[in-house]
Amino acid sequence: MSEIINVQNLVKKYDNNFTAVKNLNLKIRQGEIIALLGPNGAGKTTLISTICGLSSITSGLIKVNGLDVIKDYRKTRELIGLVPQELALEPFEKVINSVKFSRRLFGRKDDNEYIEKLLTKLQLYDKRDNIIKSLSGGMKRRVMIAKALSHNPQILFLDEPTAGVDVELRKDMWSIIKELKNEGVTIILTTHYIEEAEMIADRIGIINHGELLLIEEKKELIKRMSVKTLKVKLKKTLDIIPTKLKKYNLKLIDEGKSFLYYYNTGKERTGITSLLSDMNKIGINLFDIQTEETSLEEIFVKIIKE
Amino acid sequence: MNIRGIHAIYRYEMNRSFRTLIQSLVSPVLSTILYFIVFGAAIGSRMDNISNVSYGAFIVPGLIMLTVQMQSVNNASFGIYFPKFIGTTYELLSAPLSFVEIVIGYVGAATTKAFSIGLIILCTSYLFVDLDIKYPFFMLCFLLITCMTFSLLGFIIGIVSDNFEQLNIVPMLIITPLVFLGGSFYTIDMLPPFWQNFALLNPIVYLISGFRWSFFGVGDVPIFTSIIFMLIFTSICISIIWYIFKTGYKIKN
Numbered sequence: 001m002s003e004i005i006n007v008q009n010l011v012k013k014y015d016n017n018f019t020a021v022k023n024l025n026l027k028i029r030q031g032e033i034i035a036l037l038g039p040n041g042a043g044k045t046t047l048i049s050t051i052c053g054l055s056s057i058t059s060g061l062i063k064v065n066g067l068d069v070i071k072d073y074r075k076t077r078e079l080i081g082l083v084p085q086e087l088a089l090e091p092f093e094k095v096i097n098s099v100k101f102s103r104r105l106f107g108r109k110d111d112n113e114y115i116e117k118l119l120t121k122l123q124l125y126d127k128r129d130n131i132i133k134s135l136s137g138g139m140k141r142r143v144m145i146a147k148a149l150s151h152n153p154q155i156l157f158l159d160e161p162t163a164g165v166d167v168e169l170r171k172d173m174w175s176i177i178k179e180l181k182n183e184g185v186t187i188i189l190t191t192h193y194i195e196e197a198e199m200i201a202d203r204i205g206i207i208n209h210g211e212l213l214l215i216e217e218k219k220e221l222i223k224r225m226s227v228k229t230l231k232v233k234l235k236k237t238l239d240i241i242p243t244k245l246k247k248y249n250l251k252l253i254d255e256g257k258s259f260l261y262y263y264n265t266g267k268e269r270t271g272i273t274s275l276l277s278d279m280n281k282i283g284i285n286l287f288d289i290q291t292e293e294t295s296l297e298e299i300f301v302k303i304i305k306e
Numbered sequence: 307m308n309i310r311g312i313h314a315i316y317r318y319e320m321n322r323s324f325r326t327l328i329q330s331l332v333s334p335v336l337s338t339i340l341y342f343i344v345f346g347a348a349i350g351s352r353m354d355n356i357s358n359v360s361y362g363a364f365i366v367p368g369l370i371m372l373t374v375q376m377q378s379v380n381n382a383s384f385g386i387y388f389p390k391f392i393g394t395t396y397e398l399l400s401a402p403l404s405f406v407e408i409v410i411g412y413v414g415a416a417t418t419k420a421f422s423i424g425l426i427i428l429c430t431s432y433l434f435v436d437l438d439i440k441y442p443f444f445m446l447c448f449l450l451i452t453c454m455t456f457s458l459l460g461f462i463i464g465i466v467s468d469n470f471e472q473l474n475i476v477p478m479l480i481i482t483p484l485v486f487l488g489g490s491f492y493t494i495d496m497l498p499p500f501w502q503n504f505a506l507l508n509p510i511v512y513l514i515s516g517f518r519w520s521f522f523g524v525g526d527v528p529i530f531t532s533i534i535f536m537l538i539f540t541s542i543c544i545s546i547i548w549y550i551f552k553t554g555y556k557i558k559n
C-alpha cells in the first residue's frame with residue numbers, strides 16, 4: 001500500500017451552512033510532493049484542517065497510513081506535521097524552547113541532538129536562544145517549520161508556505177522542501193502561485209469551490225496544457241473564417257486583420273504546416289506570423305473557469 | 307494517555323507565571339497583607355470576636371478563598387485564551403492529545419498556582435494573627451477542590467470569550483462581587499434579615515462557610531450543605547467542559 005493519505009467523499013460544511021469542501025476524493029502517495037493549487041477561498045486550508053484535526057468532518061472518511069483520522073487520531077497525528085497559513089507563535093518564548101515544546105506535545109521524548117540538527121538545517125541554530133518576537137518574518141516561518149518537524153513526522157503539510165515571502169526566502173523554502181522529500185517525507189503544500197507548483201511538485205491538484213478539479217503528474221499536466229498561440233497577420237482583411245479553415249478553430253481579431261491559432265507543443269503534430277498549406281490553397285496570404293507562449297497562469301485560469 | 311503532552315502544557319503554563327512572577331505571586335500576597343492591615347489590624351481591633359475567634363483570624367479563610375478564586379479564574383481563563391488569541395491552538399489540536407488531556411494540562415497548572423498562592427497567604431497570615439486550624443486535612447482538600455473548580459470555570463470563560471473584554475467582564479462583573487459579598491469579612495447573620503436571604507443565593511457563601519468551618523469548626527451554614535454545594539458547582543463546570551469537548555464549541559470549526 002503506497003497511499004499515505006486517502007480522502008474519501010469528504011464534505012465540510014461550516015456552522016454558517018457554507019459548504020467549503022464538496023465530496024472531495026484525494027489519494028496521496030508516500031514520499032511525493034503534492035501541490036494543491038487554487039485561488040483564495042477554494043477550500044485548501046479547510047481540506048488540510050480536516051485531515052489534521054483542526055476542523056470537524058461533516059461527512060466522508062479520511063485515512064492516514066490506513067488509519068481513520070478520527071478513531072485513531074493519536075496514531076495518525078503522530079505522523080503529521082502542520083505549518084498553518086498564518087504565523088502563530090508565542091512571542092515571548094525562546095526559539096529552542098518553542099520547538100522543544102512542540103515535540104513534547106506530540107508525546108515524544110526530548111532529543112536535543114535531533115532538535116539542534118533541525119535548527120541547523122533551517123538556519124535557526126544561531127537564533128536558538130532569541131526570543132521569537134525579535135525574529136524577522138522569514139525566520140518566524142522557519143520556526144513554524146521547525147516546530148512542525150520537531151516530532152519527526154512522515155507527512156508535512158505546508159499551507160501557503162511562501163505567501164508574502166520574498167524571493168530569496170521562497171527559494172530557500174523550496175530547497176528545504178526538496179531536502180525533506182529526499183529524506184522520505186511526504187509533502188502536501190498549498191499555493192496560489194502556479195510557478196511554485198511547477199518548481200517543486202511531483203503532482204499538482206487543482207481545487208476550486210471546494211472541488212478537486214483535477215490531479216495529475218506535473219509533467220503530464222504541463223505537456224497537456226502547454227498551449228501556444230500562433231498569431232497570423234493577413235495581407236487582406238477577412239470578414240469570416242473560410243469553411244476550409246473551420247477545423248483549425250481560428251479566432252479572428254483586429255477587425256479581421258489577423259487571426260489566432262492555438263496549438264499544443266506537447267503533441268507530435270502542431271498542425272501549423274497544414275494550416276499554412278491550406279491557407280495557401282485557398283489563396284489567403286499572410287503578412288507576418290508570431291507565436292506566444294500561453295502561461296501556466298492562463299491555463300490555470302482556464303481550468304478554473306471551465 | 308499522552309503524559310508527556312500534558313506535562314508539556316503544564317510546565318509551559320508554570321513557566322509563564324515564573325516569567326511574570328511579580329504579577330502572579332507578589333501582587334496577590336501584597337494585597338492580602340493590605341487587607342490584614344486594614345481589616346485585621348485597623349478595623350479588627352475595634353471589632354468583637356466572632357464565634358470566639360478574633361476578627362483578624364476570622365477573615366483569614368475568607369481572604370484565602372477570595373484570592374484563590376480570583377487567581378484560579380484569571381490564570382485558567384488567560385492560559386487558554388492567550389493561545390486562542392495568538393493562534394497557537396492549532397498546535398494543541400493537531401497534536402495527539404485528547405481534549406481531556408489539554409484540560410488537565412491547563413487546569414492543573416492554574417490549580418497548582420492558585421493553591422500555592424493560597425498556602426503562601428496562609429503562611430503570611432501567621433505573621434499577623436494566631437491561628438489554630440481545627441481540621442487541617444479537610445482544609446487542604448477543600449482549598450484544592452476550590453482551586454480546581456474555579457480553574458475549570460476560568461477555562462470555560464477563556465474558551466467562550468472572543469475578545470479580551472469578554473475575558474475580563476465575567477470575572478469583574480460577576481465573580482468579584484459574588485466573592486466579595488460571599489462573607490469573607492462578615493458572617494451572614496451580621497446582615498439585616500432581608501439581605502441574609504439574598505446572601506444565601508450566593509454560591510460563594512457556601513464555599514467560604516465550609517472553608518471557615520475547617521478552620522474554626524463553625525460556619526454560616528452546616529458543613530454538609532457546603533460540601534454538597536461544592537460538588538454541584540464542580541459537576542456543573544465539568545458538564546460544561548464535557549459539552550465543549552463533545553461539540554468542539556469555539557475550539558473546532
Ligand SMILES: Nc1ncnc2c1ncn2[C@@H]1O[C@H](COP(=O)(O)OP(=O)(O)O)[C@@H](O)[C@H]1O
Nearest residue numbers: 014016018020039040041042043044045046559
Ligand atoms: N470558520 C469558517 N466559517 C465559515 N466559513 C469559512 C470558515 N473558514 C473558511 N470559510 C470559508 O470557506 C471557504 C474556503 O476557505 P479556505 O479553506 O480558507 O480557502 P483557501 O485556503 O483555499 O483560501 C471560503 O469561502 C471561506 O470564506
Ligand SMILES: [Mg+2]
Nearest residue numbers: 044045085159
Ligand atoms: Mg488557505
